[in-house]
Amino acid sequence: MAKGFDPGKFQSYFKKVADNNVKAFEAQTRYFESLLRRNAMLMSELASSRINGLKEMTASKDISNAIKNSSAINHQTQEKMQQLYEQNLAAWEELQAELKELYAVDNALFDQMQNATKKLMDNAKDKVKGMTGKKAAKKAEKKPAAPKPKPAAKPAAKKAPAKKPTAVKADA
Secondary structure (H helix, E strand, O other), rough: OOOOOHHHHHHHHHHHHHHHHHHHHHHHHHHHHHHHHHHHHHHHHHHHHHHOOOOOHHOOOOOHHHHHHHHHHHHHHHHHHHHHHHHHHHHHHHHHHHHHHHOOOOHHHHHHHHHHHHHHHHHHHHHHHHHHHHHHHHHHHOOOOOOOOOOOOOOOOOOOOOOOOOOOOOOO
């Protein structure tokens, strides 16, 4: 076995990767569930608020009072939408930070794994070279080296027939 190679470290690394993928899926699920819940609650609140505002407007005796109520509802709607936006943004940033932490690569372990793998590959290549070198040496011992035949002379290339010059007719 190659020096510094610990299969347990490979196993623990891949277990950690698998666990982190599960945790990431859970974090994303929590985020989307809370996002849907927040958005649905606000939409429900806004719909209820709008219905109540319309009822008040129809019961209102003068137009200026109805306009004030409508304006107040619109202002509340803007504030609630801004709060929802800020809550959603904070939740998104929290999810991103959590995912970044989960997917951070343990560079020291990763480098060690790469080095161990490289050493194993080099060791395997050396063994294969050693085995092929021994086989070639055994074959050489069994058969005396036969002189290599000289390559046959290449035939000379045929020359293309010369083209006949074509006469150019002058325009009269």
